[in-house]
Amino acid sequence: MEHHSQTRPAFSALERLRAVGLRPTRQRVALAKLLFEPGDHHVTAELLFEQAQSVGVKVSLATVYNTLHQFTAAGLLREVVVDSTCTYFDTNVTGHHHFFFENRRALVDIDGAAVDIRGLPAVPDGAKISRVDVIIRLSEDK
Amino acid sequence: MEHHSQTRPAFSALERLRAVGLRPTRQRVALAKLLFEPGDHHVTAELLFEQAQSVGVKVSLATVYNTLHQFTAAGLLREVVVDSTCTYFDTNVTGHHHFFFENRRALVDIDGAAVDIRGLPAVPDGAKISRVDVIIRLSEDK
DNA sequence: TCATAAATTAAAATGATTCTAAACTATTGA
DNA sequence: TCAATAGTTTAGAATCATTTTAATTTATGA
Numbered sequence: 001m002e003h004h005s006q007t008r009p010a011f012s013a014l015e016r017l018r019a020v021g022l023r024p025t026r027q028r029v030a031l032a033k034l035l036f037e038p039g040d041h042h043v044t045a046e047l048l049f050e051q052a053q054s055v056g057v058k059v060s061l062a063t064v065y066n067t068l069h070q071f072t073a074a075g076l077l078r079e080v081v082v083d084s085t086c087t088y089f090d091t092n093v094t095g096h097h098h099f100f101f102e103n104r105r106a107l108v109d110i111d112g113a114a115v116d117i118r119g120l121p122a123v124p125d126g127a128k129i130s131r132v133d134v135i136i137r138l139s140e141d142k
Numbered sequence: 143m144e145h146h147s148q149t150r151p152a153f154s155a156l157e158r159l160r161a162v163g164l165r166p167t168r169q170r171v172a173l174a175k176l177l178f179e180p181g182d183h184h185v186t187a188e189l190l191f192e193q194a195q196s197v198g199v200k201v202s203l204a205t206v207y208n209t210l211h212q213f214t215a216a217g218l219l220r221e222v223v224v225d226s227t228c229t230y231f232d233t234n235v236t237g238h239h240h241f242f243f244e245n246r247r248a249l250v251d252i253d254g255a256a257v258d259i260r261g262l263p264a265v266p267d268g269a270k271i272s273r274v275d276v277i278i279r280l281s282e283d284k
Numbered sequence: 285t286c287a288t289a290a291a292t293t294a295a296a297a298t299g300a301t302t303c304t305a306a307a308c309t310a311t312t313g314a
Numbered sequence: 315t316c317a318a319t320a321g322t323t324t325a326g327a328a329t330c331a332t333t334t335t336a337a338t339t340t341a342t343g344a
Binding site for chain 2: 333334
């Protein structure tokens with residue numbers, strides 16, 4: 001029996017890949033484990049690449065980028081645009097919002113169900129909402 | 143007397159620069175006119191650079207970047223993070239939100255006063271809100 | 285007008301990300 | 315089981331927005 005520092009995931013990395021029709025290669029399975037076995041969290045390509053290296057997974061940075069985008073296209077990840085210097089990916093794909101700690105460049109989820117937004121104007125003709133993002137930018141002056 | 147295609151601005155480009163203590167150089171005055179004489183709008187560095195060229199203003203792209211950042215630091219502009227491929231600057235610096243047309247990569251302002259957000263969790267200890275951004279992402283499938 | 289600090293610039297550098305083309309590997313059907 | 319092949323991975327080059335550098339130019343105040 002394997003040991004996990006977190007509770008056993010509802011779906012294994014392999015099952016997730018199968019479910020979205022992505023061929024379960026060594027790299028994709030390893031990255032999926034790093035992404036989905038811990039609880040919800042946010043990564044950048046560089047960060048995931050370093051994590052992979054630190055646990056001995058051999059994967060190139062190009063593959064990390066490819067994989068993050070494939071997972072995003074497949075709905076396993078969500079891209080969060082908060083910082084013009086790099087792209088964040090969120091393993092929580094349910095509708096929700098974010099605190100963004102500007103100093104540390106860290107994201108924290110805000111439950112989407114709890115938040116209620118009123119007074120928005122009508123959506124322009126011919127357009128439809130693909131997503132609503134609320135970002136609360138926070139500064140922590142030590 | 144000069145001719146404007148828009149109504150006369152409340153403050154001239156020169157006055158704005160003086161007000162924030164930026165030396166009114168030829169380039170800064172010219173860019174300020176392009177930015178503040180039309181009504182509220184959004185630009186990227188590349189776009190402003192092209193506009194400048196098209197009206198015969200001689201300015202380098204480096205200066206456009208410098209100027210956009212100086213204006214932002216001075217509170218004359220606001221940076222809008224919506225797109226991971228480039229940075230948008232908004233001449234509307236009052237609290238407000240945005241529609242983002244994903245196909246066209248265009249921004250449209252949403253009046254901030256009209257929008258009411260409820261149910262947000264308490265701000266984490268030691269942090270304070272520097273800004274709340276609401277972005278409604280829209281797709282227009284032709 | 286002059287001295288000087290500030291601003292501008294072309295060009296090089298950077299850094300995140302994407303592309304390319306060659307080498308590998310999972311899958312499928314015989 | 316095995317080869318064919320379509321899909322993957324990869325190192326390295328390329329790209330693109332942006333920033334930096336270091337030299338030149340300009341605004342300002344005495």
